[in-house]
Amino acid sequence: MTWGRFYGVGVGPGDPQLLTLKAVEVLRKTDVIAIPKSKLERESVAWEIAKGHCRPDVGQIEIELPMTSEREVLEQAWESGAERIRRLLADGQTVAFITLGDPSLYSTYTYLLDKLKGKIPEERIETVPGIMALAAAAARVNLPLAEGDEPLLILPSGEGIEDYLGFPNLVLMKVSRRLPEILARLKDKDRAAVLLSRVGHDTERIEWNPEAQRPDGKIDYLSLLIVKGAVGRAEEEN
């Protein structure tokens, strides 16, 4: 039996030009695309980015991501996704799991991989790095993430991050659920921030020194904060 190849492909943050040449090559030759999809999404964002590079007749399977933090439910979803992929690989097909940004950062890919390892030969697995949203965001506003010997801290915006908000160079991801609270805490610490939503998409938004009081209320899930220096030092963009 000849196993197919399994790729985890980072498709970048949204700009159709921010896929690597390698990602494009893999997408072109793949038999089946495994698409992560939450119940809330009409169409997967990763698929929107990748589809123009795939063969018109490419097979598709959706790997459903339950909207829960219940470990057991998540484990089951990853296990059943991995099993569907394993069967295709056993059949000799090439499968690419696509993921936003880079596969190594907060991606379902790593959980799936965990379930697949030991069930398929390691040499049939290849992870194709992608441009992380935080790199695209920093480039978009022409800011360095860190310079010289400075450290850089990347944080998901869950509970208990308050102690880290004084860190010199900070990127806060998944900010949508707690944005007003985080912005208020940053203000207490006299920190300047820029909020970037949907970088590289048609609906991109950039807000310098965002206010904690938000009249619009809703924050896009694809949003992150770059925090640098003190208030007043972040440039105002027209």
Ligand SMILES: C[S@@+](CC[C@H](N)C(=O)[O-])C[C@H]1O[C@@H](n2cnc3c(N)ncnc32)[C@H](O)[C@@H]1O
């Ligand atoms: C599950 S993580 C995926 C990160 C991704 N693997 C990466 O390398 O960038 C999702 C978070 O990434 C950030 N993100 C992804 N795409 C983005 C974009 N186009 N603009 C702004 N933030 C984005 C947001 O903070 C979002 O909540």
